[in-house]
Amino acid sequence: MQQRSTTLGSRGVAAIYTELRDRICLLRYPPGAMLSENALAEEFGVSRTPIRQALQRLEFDGLVVSQRGVGTMVKTVDLQYLKEVYALRLKLIDLIGEMSPARITDDDLELLAALAGGARELRETRDPEGLARVYHRFNEELSRAIGNQPLREIADRLFYQTARVWLQLLPEMTWEDEVDYVVDEIESVLQGLRREDMQSVAGVRRKHMVLCLGRINSYLEGPILALP
Amino acid sequence: MQQRSTTLGSRGVAAIYTELRDRICLLRYPPGAMLSENALAEEFGVSRTPIRQALQRLEFDGLVVSQRGVGTMVKTVDLQYLKEVYALRLKLIDLIGEMSPARITDDDLELLAALAGGARELRETRDPEGLARVYHRFNEELSRAIGNQPLREIADRLFYQTARVWLQLLPEMTWEDEVDYVVDEIESVLQGLRREDMQSVAGVRRKHMVLCLGRINSYLEGPILALP
DNA sequence: TGTCTACAACTTGTATACAACCTCTCCGCA
């Protein structure tokens, strides 16, 4: 049997799922791309069965769609659905602020600081995928601070459903500005966490999300999102 | 091949998933029950493959857990998780009230009235599963009134995660009271919908959920849910 | 009698063969 060409955490299907999800959210698989079960099976060194499990989970997440006889395609982001997801995430941010017990360790704070530094270093490089990776890592770390487990799962799911849109428009935006926005959000959240002021953290996140929404709006033909 | 003994909508895996989910939520498969893939495959007249797909989806929903070499077991409701789900649902009810466009047709209103009538008829019968079925139907119908699609999916998911608890304690409660509670909730919601007053609907739902929570608390050893 | 081991009978996880289906191309034909 062919040796697997990709290093996985050897946790089987879950690792494949995470890898494919990241590839989609980092636009390595752009919207409309066709994913071949056979090709993925060869690449990961497994049969089609585990690949299909991962793809079906991605289909539940709304990231791909499978059609018998045609193939499995990365879904394009539906604007109406995007609008609804963002509206919901704005509401959920407040809930996160209310329901989080703020169980943050010093290690977490250091990691966030390192992420802010990593983002700042990207200012000269112009590496959209790298910046997106930092932001994903940032979001992942903040997710761990959500004390309510079902809310955490829901927030993660919604994040990965909309994570592509910003990255997709990143090349058309002003690079330095976007880097600064990310750095500012991370550092502002960091300050809030140090004071254990989750309401402040929620406010910061909300502000940046609304601002990002505005930029996305201005770069799409016609406003797709009605700002409150 | 043996003919399938269960009438499915012939939509394949989705129908099997729904059927199994209902069996779990209506306690036909009580917590701790073992589900055999082979037995289910025989019953539904398919191979293990579609059965496994449905079971994996149920595992994502947190309703079952599979262990290699052991089997697939219906999960017992974890009290801490239940508490968190209820706390979240209370918050989401308000969101539903805010974000719903109240696209209700007269047919929907008639169906809700019929459900209230159906519940009232059960007052003499003492049929817990029937009452639960009515309440599930009621919830399903209200779900269609949620304009925000991701919120609707989330609300459904959370509902089915906690639907068993009330039914599980129903035999120990006062039957007539529980019937009256269900009838009152449906009719109160109906009144709110007729006035297109979604905030009132949310208030009713919230009130009944808190009351139901209190009853559940009183029938479990020690209060598991801190009421606000 | 108690304990430990080997094994049989089950389970889920994986790989593979086959069926159903779609799409594009090529060839015959008007």
Next chain:
DNA sequence: TGCGGAGAGGTTGTATACAAGTTGTAGACA
């Protein structure tokens, strides 16, 4: 030249055989 149908090649969906793992039990042995 335009059109239409058969077919090849590819895809996902399903069934089945096999691998890996767990558990209870029977039996040997101290």
